[in-house]
Amino acid sequence: MKDSKKQYIRGEINKTGQSSSVGLIIRQKEPNNLETPFDQVDSFLTPMELFYIRSHFPTPKLELASYQLHVDGAVRNPLSLSYNELRDMPSETRVATLECAGNSRVFLIPQAEGAQWELGAVGNAEWTGVPLGALLERAGIEEHACEVVFEGADRGTPKELPIPPGPISYARSLPRDKAMQQEVLIAYQMNGHDLPQDHGYPVRAIVPGHYGMASVKWLTRIYTVREPFRGYWQTSDYGYWDYLDGKPVRRALAEMKLKSEIARPRVYETLAPNQAHTVFGAAWAGETEVTEVAVSIDGGQTWAQAEFLDPIQRHAWRRWKFDWLTPKKPGQYILLARAKDANGNVQPDQHDQNYGSYVINHPLPIEVFVDDLGRPGR
Amino acid sequence: MKDSKKQYIRGEINKTGQSSSVGLIIRQKEPNNLETPFDQVDSFLTPMELFYIRSHFPTPKLELASYQLHVDGAVRNPLSLSYNELRDMPSETRVATLECAGNSRVFLIPQAEGAQWELGAVGNAEWTGVPLGALLERAGIEEHACEVVFEGADRGTPKELPIPPGPISYARSLPRDKAMQQEVLIAYQMNGHDLPQDHGYPVRAIVPGHYGMASVKWLTRIYTVREPFRGYWQTSDYGYWDYLDGKPVRRALAEMKLKSEIARPRVYETLAPNQAHTVFGAAWAGETEVTEVAVSIDGGQTWAQAEFLDPIQRHAWRRWKFDWLTPKKPGQYILLARAKDANGNVQPDQHDQNYGSYVINHPLPIEVFVDDLGRPGR
Structure with missing residues (x-):
């Protein structure tokens, strides 16, 4: 070991x-x-x-x-x-x-x-x-x-x-x-x-x-x-x-569906305002390739491209990161990540009820707080 | 009408x-x-x-x-x-x-x-x-x-x-x-x-x-x-x-399974002792023919042949009857009817759990009472 x-x-x-x-x-x-x-x-x-x-x-x-x-x-x-x-x-x-x-x-x-x-x-x-x-x-x-x-x-x-x-x-x-x-x-x-x-x-x-x-x-x-x-x-x-x-x-059920997940920050994490913060995650695509990941820091209103850390390798995930300058204004923010595959498909907005409690591959909202909490920054 | x-x-x-x-x-x-x-x-x-x-x-x-x-x-x-x-x-x-x-x-x-x-x-x-x-x-x-x-x-x-x-x-x-x-x-x-x-x-x-x-x-x-x-x-x-x-x-589910049912007497009917009584029912067999029906008046210990009222007609049931001399001894008796098909199959003794709450084709027990109730006979 x-x-x-x-x-x-x-x-x-x-x-x-x-x-x-x-x-x-x-x-x-x-x-x-x-x-x-x-x-x-x-x-x-x-x-x-x-x-x-x-x-x-x-x-x-x-x-x-x-x-x-x-x-x-x-x-x-x-x-x-x-x-x-x-x-x-x-x-x-x-x-x-x-x-x-x-x-x-x-x-x-x-x-x-x-x-x-x-x-x-x-x-x-x-x-x-x-x-x-x-x-x-x-x-x-x-x-x-x-x-x-x-x-x-x-x-x-x-x-x-x-x-x-x-x-x-x-x-x-x-x-x-x-x-x-x-x-x-x-x-x-x-x-x-x-x-x-x-x-x-x-x-x-x-x-x-x-x-x-x-x-x-x-x-x-x-x-x-x-x-x-x-x-x-x-x-x-x-x-x-x-x-x-x-x-x-x-x-x-068979092939995995296109999906991205945010690993960090985690839910309800509190981040300092106006600071560089790296959003990090991974994406995978079953029988095709992930070609793009976009990140939203405003609950899906606007999206920006993330950067891949891994090359395309069929059947393996691709880690990605997004360098974020946290807002000056304290408050609650919803982060989302959305992948696109080699066939031009993007993750669906909503869970498809036909899959019941399986295949949950819509962008998952990660709520975070921006608040300086009197800290000198991180 | x-x-x-x-x-x-x-x-x-x-x-x-x-x-x-x-x-x-x-x-x-x-x-x-x-x-x-x-x-x-x-x-x-x-x-x-x-x-x-x-x-x-x-x-x-x-x-x-x-x-x-x-x-x-x-x-x-x-x-x-x-x-x-x-x-x-x-x-x-x-x-x-x-x-x-x-x-x-x-x-x-x-x-x-x-x-x-x-x-x-x-x-x-x-x-x-x-x-x-x-x-x-x-x-x-x-x-x-x-x-x-x-x-x-x-x-x-x-x-x-x-x-x-x-x-x-x-x-x-x-x-x-x-x-x-x-x-x-x-x-x-x-x-x-x-x-x-x-x-x-x-x-x-x-x-x-x-x-x-x-x-x-x-x-x-x-x-x-x-x-x-x-x-x-x-x-x-x-x-x-x-x-x-x-x-x-x-x-x-598809083909109906071989089955016989007793129509008369009905459950908990009281019959006079030592009297001629006609047990009557019907049997059917899905994609084959019913060739025999046997009746038991002692809960399945002994069986006797019933008589068909209808000829063989594919996909249609065959009514049958069994002339019974009811016992002299008053008591509770369990009647059963069991069919046999043209392939030599007989109805199963028990419900097959693989069918869940469907295909209930084992012989169904019909409990009757033999008691003269002071009646002069029927």
Whole structure:
């Protein structure tokens, strides 16, 4: 762990200068649901110990010695790989931002059910593993297989209606086209270290560009199916209402939507008037690229361009900053950040109700105070 | 209406001999949800005024003069037919049993949410209309169209989770294979009379063999789609948990399951001891035929064959009777009826939890008392 601390040491943007003792925010104690304190984000890669944890059931404890990854279903040669056999296959290392589909839920009015994530159910890490496509080719995926199902070892009785009968394992499917893309990994490392227990040890899926629920942890089985898999976590939960010929139809969440977040200042922070202040944040775009971030310091009336700190790298976030001269006039100000993608799309003004308590990607208002409080300045 | 009363006059099985003044049982006042008093069933065809009514929203009032039926979507020649144009097309008349998927819900333990249907959310009628296949062929259904969506004029905000945003029209789809079968009708008559308001006036779909929710009332649009339609009434509502490779997946209810019901005696009826008593009921089987009905008068310990009153007629129920000599010994007795179909299947012993509060097709216990109450016999 010494190496990891060294590797992901905080950069110049860090306001506090603290390099340790920052932990996660508890959103749920059991199962483990913990959030990154987003105001602490500095580095391009989120340190492992700061990366948000999203679990549906108690963390399963898998043993390396007995671990087997099954690849079967609509394949010609079903596989069963030990952990070492998996690690012996050619691997790739990729950076990918994972965001929980419910990130920023706490901003919804009226309040929605579910974990009250603020800004930190998102992180950017480097993942190492075997491309899923290589496994599927080795197993001889059948021509008519249209989806690939990931199944985890975590198991329990879920709560969203309609509820399936009896306890079930966490499982999600991926369309074949996406599954065969080079970026989809069966990963065993995160930021150069073996996966921690809460991040899916020993093996998890990583689906760059998709919301976090697609990156199934504690992966024990991959199977291909000849019809779309309408499992619990793509119908009752993590489903949304799309339209087919004008009528609502239930679909499974998949690609992350374009989004920017302000990390600093944080909500209700008090800033000195007429001072240089750096607004800092990050933006990501699912299957496309973030090309622009604009910041408003007057609640959306006027906008100014932010400056990127990271280059475009598909599936990874881009940190940005905006040098702000705080107003002379004390008062309450609403900061917003709004991203634009390579296709010319910008974030929507409002939350789209079709997504329920998911996909909260409108610009999130960060209220701050400007007041000198008798201080000599900062 | 004189004709209809004459046509469906009660038969010899009628115990009470009353031929009028029998009405429906209210299960919900608005929208109209009314049940057939199943103990009154006698005739092969359920009289129109005794046929159960299942509505999701307030009854829409459609005018014949302005009525148009649209046939579009994935077709080469979209159609728009007036009521007269539809009636001018070649028609067919078919008998079909319709059962509400929630029929007999009141027998579930613990009590389930929803209308507390007893035995009478089922009926058998003669329907007249244009075969759907003829309309689809006239419209030139595209090769890649896999389903046909029926849309009704009834509209509102449904209640089962997950709830779609805003009010929607009642809509359901049918797989192409079924849609092209001769028996599926776009109907405008029921038992030889124009459809009553509550049964879908002026035009409804009739999908023999499927639960009632498929037979969309107040039909205004038929459209074909190139991908499965995952609308509200086949996912949130009228969905069930099937298994794909051992994992629960959400599917839409469709075919009616094999079922028998005892109409008489009724629950807690008191019968004289050591007397001839005719147990009477009906059985149906969705897409196959009922070939046998057995009756138990001792709660399922022993079974005896019932006698059919109707021949096999695909998609129609078969009434049956069982001549019972009531026990000499007074007491409480549990009557059961269990059907067998042409494939050798029998009704399951228990309600299948995967169907939630739908598909209640286990043999339903009818408790009766045998007691002479000082009567001279019946």
